[in-house]
């Protein structure tokens with residue numbers, strides 16, 4: 245038996261399609277597709293043998309296994325030629341114990357998976373290396389694909405532009421004007437993508453990109469294309485490997501279009517099928533209150549999909565009102581005894597700030613996840629002995645205006661309780677000395693008691 249993967253309808257309609265066909269939805273029901281693997285073939289190798297292979301590959305420079313995605317090539321996209329893989333050795337991100345923050349909130353076994361420490365500064369690299377590699381393979385097979393295109397809240401476009409540029413494939417990115425950070429906007433510009441800023445929101449951009457990719461020479465790179473999910477599922481696989489193949493009690497992730505949580509679940513289920521793990525963590529989907537369609541749907545027991553007009557939020561990468569991977573996410577949450585919780589602007593910004601005070605440099609989406617963590621701990625749902633992983637989805641340096649606004653206390657809807665603006669002084673040693681003395685006392689006081697108050 246050979247390792248292979250193909251597209252199949254997520255809702256179970258009959259029919260298999262090549263992953264190198266230009267197809268994004270089921271022709272029968274219109275639902276999303278998913279990549280299905282020949283798991284029986286994978287099971288011919290024992291769990292122990294797989295684990296040894298993946299351990300040997302970790303940290304290598306050997307093409308393409310030095311990538312945190314392609315290390316797991318047989319589990320991701322087995323039937324691709326190595327020479328068509330487009331990779332910058334993404335993934336391999338650090339999973340570290342957030343000791344000080346964990347102590348402050350009374351959950352010492354708290355860990356952060358820093359997906360922002362990847363090539364373009366977000367976890368979007370993981371899916372994009374797979375999608376762009378597949379396009380490279382399709383072009384090598386003679387398929388007439390001229391360009392790749394995606395609507396984006398900022399990080400997808402950065403990743404698409406970088407990987408397409410590395411492959412020499414033209415990229416088209418469609419952004420909601422004024423709704424992505426300056427840092428995110430400049431990334432695809434620098435990488436030579438065609439950057440189209442539309443006077444609408446992400447959901448509006450998503451509608452446009454689905455129209456323009458009806459032309460089969462322009463390949464759709466959004467996460468409704470399930471090739472992206474195959475790459476992103478390596479986040480949960482890598483976490484488990486980093487824990488020496490053990491499973492944490494909780495994984496918390498900030499969600500928007502819901503591809504990422506679906507991917508987390510898919511990676512874990514594969515590990516379970518292969519006999520590498522025998523329990524599953526509980527998953528928590530964290531949403532911004534201003535863009536909370538999944539939270540609203542969760543409140544009704546997922547009776548039906550809720551679609552809203554998402555309001556502007558500091559967590560701009562998750563300002564999405566009509567999440568495309570809704571069905572996949574609901575199924576995942578149901579299988580993983582999942583929880584959906586939300587955070588206000590005030591909560592997410594202050595949560596990011598208290599984490600920064602312990603040495604992190606968190607993006608606003610990670611702030612959403614942390615705020616949700618704090619709520620679940622205060623409510624006693626997450627317990628003091630639980631092992632918890634918070635997925636930090638992007639690098640804080642991509643959101644400088646958010647940090648500046650916080651520390652200047654000028655953010656809408658936020659009281660910056662942990663603002664730390666610079667102090668301007670004359671070059672007078674006495675004044676400087678007095679100021680240091682006064683401020684050190686205050687700093688020590690502030691560090692002690694934030695958890696017992698409103699953070």
Ligand SMILES: *Cc1c(COP(=O)(O)O)cnc(C)c1O
Nearest residue numbers: 399500501502503504561637638
């Ligand atoms: C894309 C993104 C998310 C949300 O991922 P979805 O798959 O859309 O749910 C969260 N955080 C950051 C930083 C992102 O770029």
Ligand SMILES: [Zn+2]
Nearest residue numbers: 253257270273
């Ligand atoms: Zn179908």
